[in-house]
Amino acid sequence: MPGEFELIARHFVRPTPQTVLGPGDDCALLAPSPGVELAVSTDMLVAGTHFLPDTDPRQLGWKTLAVNLSDLAAMGAQPRWVFLAGSLPCARDDWLAPFAEGFFACAREFSVDLAGGDTTRGPLNLCVTAIGELPVGGALRRDRAMIGDDLWISGQPGLAALGLAHLQGRIRLPDPWEHRCLAALQQPQPRVQLGLILRQHRLARAAIDVSDGLLGDLHHLLERSQLAAEILVARLPPPPPDIDQDLALHCQLAGGDDYELLFSAARQDRDQLTAWARELGLPLWRIGRTVAGEPGGCSVIAADGRPLTIDQRGFDHFG
Amino acid sequence: MPGEFELIARHFVRPTPQTVLGPGDDCALLAPSPGVELAVSTDMLVAGTHFLPDTDPRQLGWKTLAVNLSDLAAMGAQPRWVFLAGSLPCARDDWLAPFAEGFFACAREFSVDLAGGDTTRGPLNLCVTAIGELPVGGALRRDRAMIGDDLWISGQPGLAALGLAHLQGRIRLPDPWEHRCLAALQQPQPRVQLGLILRQHRLARAAIDVSDGLLGDLHHLLERSQLAAEILVARLPPPPPDIDQDLALHCQLAGGDDYELLFSAARQDRDQLTAWARELGLPLWRIGRTVAGEPGGCSVIAADGRPLTIDQRGFDHFG
Numbered sequence: 332m333p334g335e336f337e338l339i340a341r342h343f344v345r346p347t348p349q350t351v352l353g354p355g356d357d358c359a360l361l362a363p364s365p366g367v368e369l370a371v372s373t374d375m376l377v378a379g380t381h382f383l384p385d386t387d388p389r390q391l392g393w394k395t396l397a398v399n400l401s402d403l404a405a406m407g408a409q410p411r412w413v414f415l416a417g418s419l420p421c422a423r424d425d426w427l428a429p430f431a432e433g434f435f436a437c438a439r440e441f442s443v444d445l446a447g448g449d450t451t452r453g454p455l456n457l458c459v460t461a462i463g464e465l466p467v468g469g470a471l472r473r474d475r476a477m478i479g480d481d482l483w484i485s486g487q488p489g490l491a492a493l494g495l496a497h498l499q500g501r502i503r504l505p506d507p508w509e510h511r512c513l514a515a516l517q518q519p520q521p522r523v524q525l526g527l528i529l530r531q532h533r534l535a536r537a538a539i540d541v542s543d544g545l546l547g548d549l550h551h552l553l554e555r556s557q558l559a560a561e562i563l564v565a566r567l568p569p570p571p572p573d574i575d576q577d578l579a580l581h582c583q584l585a586g587g588d589d590y591e592l593l594f595s596a597a598r599q600d601r602d603q604l605t606a607w608a609r610e611l612g613l614p615l616w617r618i619g620r621t622v623a624g625e626p627g628g629c630s631v632i633a634a635d636g637r638p639l640t641i642d643q644r645g646f647d648h649f650g
Numbered sequence: 651m652p653g654e655f656e657l658i659a660r661h662f663v664r665p666t667p668q669t670v671l672g673p674g675d676d677c678a679l680l681a682p683s684p685g686v687e688l689a690v691s692t693d694m695l696v697a698g699t700h701f702l703p704d705t706d707p708r709q710l711g712w713k714t715l716a717v718n719l720s721d722l723a724a725m726g727a728q729p730r731w732v733f734l735a736g737s738l739p740c741a742r743d744d745w746l747a748p749f750a751e752g753f754f755a756c757a758r759e760f761s762v763d764l765a766g767g768d769t770t771r772g773p774l775n776l777c778v779t780a781i782g783e784l785p786v787g788g789a790l791r792r793d794r795a796m797i798g799d800d801l802w803i804s805g806q807p808g809l810a811a812l813g814l815a816h817l818q819g820r821i822r823l824p825d826p827w828e829h830r831c832l833a834a835l836q837q838p839q840p841r842v843q844l845g846l847i848l849r850q851h852r853l854a855r856a857a858i859d860v861s862d863g864l865l866g867d868l869h870h871l872l873e874r875s876q877l878a879a880e881i882l883v884a885r886l887p888p889p890p891p892d893i894d895q896d897l898a899l900h901c902q903l904a905g906g907d908d909y910e911l912l913f914s915a916a917r918q919d920r921d922q923l924t925a926w927a928r929e930l931g932l933p934l935w936r937i938g939r940t941v942a943g944e945p946g947g948c949s950v951i952a953a954d955g956r957p958l959t960i961d962q963r964g965f966d967h968f969g
Contacts, residue, residue, distance in 0.1 A: 332771055343765070351687060351895055352789070352791065354790050355792070355855075355874065356725070356791055356874070357689075357721040357722075357724035357725050357792070357858060357859055358689035358691040358721050358722060358724070358725045358727065358782070358789075358795070359689070359691070360687050360688070360689055360690075360725070360784070361688040362687050362688075362786065363682050363686075363688060363691060364683075367682075368670060368680065368681050369679070369680040370676075370677035370678070370679055371678045371679075371680060371683060371731070371733060371765065371766060371779075371781075372677040372678070372965070373733040373734075373735045373766060373767055373768050373777070373779055374768050375735040375736070375737055375768050375770050375772075375775070375777060376736065377737050377770055377771070377772030377775075379772065380737075380770055380771050380773075381770070382773045388907050389893055403676075405677070406676050406677045406679070407677035408677065412690070413694075414690060414692040414779060416693070416694040416779075418694055418696045418699075418779045419695070433679040433896045446690065447690060447692060448690065448692060449693050449694050449698055449777075451694050451700070452696070452699050453694075453698065453699045453773070453775065454696070454768050454773040455774070456694070456696075456772065456777075458692070458694060458735045458768075458775075458777040460690075460692055460733055460735075460779040462690070465679070467804065468853065470671070470677075470679055472671065472675055473674070473675050473676070474675070480942060482884070485651055509696055538676075539914060542858050548687055555674065556677070558926045587732030590729055599743065601693070604800060610667075626695070628885045640789075643687060
């Protein structure tokens with residue numbers, strides 16, 4: 332069986348053109364661009380909590396990195412470097428090779444260097460730390476929404492949760508939707524380009540990525556901005572037909588694992604946002620607005636105009 | 651039972667005076683000092699692999715951070731920010747409170763901000779990413795040793811391994827040594843100050859921190875520098891008396907968990923290093939020298955002048 336160092340070298344040491352000194356020393360050395368702030372995020376994915384132990388390793392490799400880049404996207408940062416620490420029950424080439432393939436496919440797609448990491452033996456656990464760059468003061472923070480802002484969401488929230496329900500046999504998705512929902516679940520696309528555009532063109536006042544469910548993450552944005560909100564269900568993208576529409580709505584509002592960007596923007600920027608959505612080929616949905624009220628509170632208005640009650644808190648690991 | 655967010659706030663959100671934006675957003679925001687390089691290290695500690703699940707949480711909190719700062723010390727970096735991701739089987743205040751106390755005691759001691767993190771449910775696993783600053787080009791790398799350099803080690807390697815043997819009942823340490831060995835095991839002191847001095851005064855050519863055992867980590871330094879070495883056992887600090895001297899020597903050379911700095915230095919800097927050892931109150935032992943030879947190779951000469959054979963590779967998680 333190969334040793335730890337051979338294993339790392341075989342699968343995880345790739346060229347690091349953006350890095351002064353990559354894997355192989357006590358630390359990686361990075362040279363930040365002049366005059367930037369760094370956005371740093373760390374996320375831990377645990378077998379049995381965030382994914383099933385028998386998840387396809389290539390998909391897991393992609394997703395492990397993608398969910399971290401989504402946090403950088405939500406700040407409007409340009410991803411630069413990532414670090415991967417992993418605990419593995421055993422070191423198997425036939426698992427590590429496809430995992431690394433998925434991880435580096437995502438790294439190439441978003442032009443980041445894997446600059447360092449750590450491997451050890453233990454229950455399967457993957458921890459990524461991602462570092463991006465931003466101009467000083469330019470970050471899209473959660474706490475900058477203003478009263479009367481429009482609330483927008485990218486893509487189609489709920490697909491990943493529907494994909495999971497499909498895999499679990501709780502629903503049976505019709506054909507083009509099955510593919511879309513499984514792709515959303517297994518190979519989420521961090522909205523890095525959208526985040527950069529929102530930041531560069533000052534089109535978002537506050538932003539967050541939706542990982543715990545739309546309403547749960549909206550709640551965090553509202554709490555930090557000391558505002559409330561109204562969300563109109565009729566404004567959400569239409570869910571797949573021929574499935575339980577209550578389940579579909581629940582997945583949209585509280586499903587989690589979406590990695591879409593939820594952001595607040597001034598009313599006068601509606602046209603520009605619509606134009607960017609076309610340019611990027613990524614739908615942007617104007618689903619409501621911020622209002623005065625109990626910080627974090629959110630009214631959801633159903634398609635028939637009646638208020639909806641739903642658990643807003645999203646997924647909470649120790650709740 | 652408190653939720654994830656309440657739990658984080660209660661134990662892990664402390665003032666972050668060095669940080670533009672600390673915990674609570676998608677990313678932390680850091681402003682690196684002008685003209686620096688960043689040294690970044692990530693380390694994962696797993697219950698059952700790196701520590702016993704019933705380890706005192708306060709000591710574990712300290713050590714979780716200390717072992718990462720040791721990597722920054724080995725590059726000569728000034729620690730600035732750390733990130734903590736943790737997977738916990740359950741969220742218990744009576745474990746988290748002392749863990750946080752130990753972690754922040756170490757953070758205060760070395761003036762770092764806990765700028766962000768992640769908590770989740772799962773088997774006990776702690777992952778720290780530490781970021782430090784260095785002048786451009788100033789890092790103490792592993793690959794810069796030169797032929798004929800002296801090899802030095804700080805403190806007293808082997809104590810942590812002896813402490814572990816004592817706890818496991820394999821040896822019985824006499825009294826002042828018991829305390830010293832357990833302290834080395836449970837509350838290791840990252841040699842941050844030494845690393846800064848070695849870097850600022852250009853007193854080390856190459857450096858590494860000793861976490862996997864003196865010979866194992868020396869092997870890494872030598873491999874990267876394409877050199878061999880001779881180590882003189884008689885130059886090591888005297889081990890505790892009244893215990894098996896073979897075990898004591900094995901702990902010194904291959905024990906692991908030392909977090910001392912091993913470095914190469916020019917002969918003409920001997921006096922200055924001896925003076926700094928006094929100034930810092932930290933012994934520095936000149937234990938050998940680099941020589942030409944098979945890269946990574948190391949001859950160990952016993953006190954009686956005969957060559958010693960020992961497993962050089964140290965601890966390897968998948969070996």
